[in-house]
Amino acid sequence: MSPAPARKRAERKRPANTSPLSPTPEPLRVGDAAPAAAPASKPEQARTAVPFSSYLEPGVLRDFKVRCILNGIEMREGVDQAIREWLAKNS
Numbered sequence: 556m557s558p559a560p561a562r563k564r565a566e567r568k569r570p571a572n573t574s575p576l577s578p579t580p581e582p583l584r585v586g587d588a589a590p591a592a593a594p595a596s597k598p599e600q601a602r603t604a605v606p607f608s609s610y611l612e613p614g615v616l617r618d619f620k621v622r623c624i625l626n627g628i629e630m631r632e633g634v635d636q637a638i639r640e641w642l643a644k645n646s
Contacts, residue, residue, distance in 0.1 A: 607634070 611619070623633045 604631070 619633065620630065623630050626633075
């Protein structure tokens with residue numbers, strides 16, 4: 556079996572007086588697709604939650620994940636609810 560013919564690489568024109576390692580201002584295009592349209596700008600949204608991390612025993616985490624799934628909620632919702640209840644109880 557003969558090897559597949561090599562695909563010819565599209566040549567990119569480099570601006571004058573630049574080296575091969577100089578960045579080019581044009582966007583990288585992959586394949587034969589037309590250039591993608593610029594993404595629609597979204598208004599800045601205020602972040603309503605901040606990242607939080609903690610350590611739990613493996614069994615506790617497993618049970619928590621299962622309960623969240625059974626209740627149809629995301630784990631972050633369960634953590635939020637638990638912390639709010641703890642704060643209300645300990646105020």
